Amino acid sequence: MGLVDLRSDTVTSPTAGMRQAMADAVVGDDVYGEDPTVNALETRVAALLGHEAGLFVPTGSMGNQLGVRLLVPPGTELLCDELAHVVRAELGAHAALGGVTTRTWRAPRGRLDPGAVSALAAPDAGPYLVSTSAIAVEDTHNFGGGTVQDLGAMRALRAYADANGLALHLDGARLWNAHVRTGVPLDAYGSTADTVSVCLSKGLGAPVGSVLVGPSDLVGEARVWRKRYGGGMRQVGILAAAGQYALDHHVERLADDHERARRFAQACAEVAPGVVDPLTVDTNIVLLDVGAVGLAASDVVSAFADRGVRTYAVGPTAVRAVWHLDVDDAATSAAVDAARAVLAGG
Numbered sequence: 001m002g003l004v005d006l007r008s009d010t011v012t013s014p015t016a017g018m019r020q021a022m023a024d025a026v027v028g029d030d031v032y033g034e035d036p037t038v039n040a041l042e043t044r045v046a047a048l049l050g051h052e053a054g055l056f057v058p059t060g061s062m063g064n065q066l067g068v069r070l071l072v073p074p075g076t077e078l079l080c081d082e083l084a085h086v087v088r089a090e091l092g093a094h095a096a097l098g099g100v101t102t103r104t105w106r107a108p109r110g111r112l113d114p115g116a117v118s119a120l121a122a123p124d125a126g127p128y129l130v131s132t133s134a135i136a137v138e139d140t141h142n143f144g145g146g147t148v149q150d151l152g153a154m155r156a157l158r159a160y161a162d163a164n165g166l167a168l169h170l171d172g173a174r175l176w177n178a179h180v181r182t183g184v185p186l187d188a189y190g191s192t193a194d195t196v197s198v199c200l201s202k203g204l205g206a207p208v209g210s211v212l213v214g215p216s217d218l219v220g221e222a223r224v225w226r227k228r229y230g231g232g233m234r235q236v237g238i239l240a241a242a243g244q245y246a247l248d249h250h251v252e253r254l255a256d257d258h259e260r261a262r263r264f265a266q267a268c269a270e271v272a273p274g275v276v277d278p279l280t281v282d283t284n285i286v287l288l289d290v291g292a293v294g295l296a297a298s299d300v301v302s303a304f305a306d307r308g309v310r311t312y313a314v315g316p317t318a319v320r321a322v323w324h325l326d327v328d329d330a331a332t333s334a335a336v337d338a339a340r341a342v343l344a345g346g
């Protein structure tokens with residue numbers, strides 16, 4: 001067994017079939033709107049998510065930045081939960097580049113509670129306080145542990161936003177995982193938001209790429225801002241082809257990742273009760289609270305590494321393990337064996 005890399009689902013290598021699709025891609029200059037493979041991918045993803053138009057962007061961070069900056073005028077605020085990728089993992093880009101301020105609500109496991117959002121929101125706050133312009137929701141929730149958002153909660157938030165003139169951005173980096181887990185159609189999730197960003201480079205296994213979808217006029221503006229940010233790409237159909245291939249072949253198989261993540265969590269809970277409740281493992285991400293057995297995250301990460309399993313410390317006592325295309329049943333068994341050894345000492 002080689003190294004089992006559970007740090008993130010971004011670590012996958014393109015498969016042989018994907019590489020062939022990339023090699024065969026028909027391309028053109030996408031800054032002139034002439035790359036047929038990119039155009040087809042944008043149209044396809046927009047339709048899947050129930051939106052008018054799509055824009056291929058290099059990263060999910062750029063997709064989020066473009067969506068948010070179009071919904072939040074400079075000097076007004078975006079609300080999101082305190083664990084959200086947009087406030088924790090985008091290096092302050094929304095403030096540094098977009099003039100956006102943020103306030104956050106608490107969200108155990110990243111679960112959306114529309115009541116917590118409406119308690120925080122300040123639409124039309126007048127001349128002395130910051131006004132809220134938009135709300136960001138993350139589905140599935142990365143630092144929450146792969147949590148799937150409840151569609152009813154998302155719809156309730158949409159109704160609240162409509163009634164108060166607020167916009168909604170959905171960070172759907174792993175929306176595919178939510179869809180596969182629940183069977184809720186992608187467009188049911190997608191239509192709760194004004195703009196949605198989805199990643200092709202996580203569990204879907206493409207090397208690069210995300211798509212931002214929304215109404216045609218907003219996506220047209222996003223295209224201008226993408227160019228300003230230096231994200232106008234030329235014969236990029238070679239990457240869009242990887243995304244198309246991933247949508248054809250790698251969506252339904254996400255169920256295997258979910259199953260393997262659950263199996264790993266069950267093994268951890270057996271040897272070290274309290275580190276994780278397997279019932280909270282909705283999708284492909286397992287968050288271990290190793291503080292529950294008196295261990296530090298950094299020690300657990302190095303003990304796993306000594307056994308050929310790479311994990312990631314996301315907090316002083318929080319260790320993350322993520323399943324993806326390059327972790328099969330045998331690799332999962334190796335990770336389970338490592339967990340028994342590492343956590344038994346705790």
Ligand SMILES: *Cc1c(COP(=O)(O)O)cnc(C)c1O
Nearest residue numbers: 059060061062085138142171173
């Ligand atoms: C990975 C991720 C993104 C985008 O990340 P990039 O590395 O910029 O592609 C956005 N939101 C969430 C929740 C993510 O997990």
